[in-house]
Amino acid sequence: MAKKSFAELINSPGMPVLVDFFADWCGPCKTMAPILEQVAAQHQGKLKIIKVDVDRNPAAAQQFRVQSIPTLILFHKGQPVWRQAGAVPAAQLTQAVQPFLS
Numbered sequence: 001m002a003k004k005s006f007a008e009l010i011n012s013p014g015m016p017v018l019v020d021f022f023a024d025w026c027g028p029c030k031t032m033a034p035i036l037e038q039v040a041a042q043h044q045g046k047l048k049i050i051k052v053d054v055d056r057n058p059a060a061a062q063q064f065r066v067q068s069i070p071t072l073i074l075f076h077k078g079q080p081v082w083r084q085a086g087a088v089p090a091a092q093l094t095q096a097v098q099p100f101l102s
Helices: 006-010 027-042 058-063 090-100
Strands: 017-022 048-053 071-076 079-085
Touching: 006 017, 006 048, 017 027, 027 048, 027 090, 071 090, 079 090
Parallel strands: 017 048
Antiparallel strands: 017 071, 071 079
């Protein structure tokens, strides 16, 4: 299977895409990992979550002006519709994505 570009990943038809901009060395990013897994499990088949390592993908981080990590950006039909810098509780994250779930 060919590797998809970032633009292709966030343009998922009919399904919002939550992008987690993170780094392996970032403590709050590690805190977010189980929260993202929980939200992914709750919304399986309705929400796509992708992780972008800012050290390995600086262009994607620059494109969306990610200045601190973790930064979460929710894309709906390829457009950013919600953004949060810093760790987010599962309940707040669920509340943010809910309006965009089909």
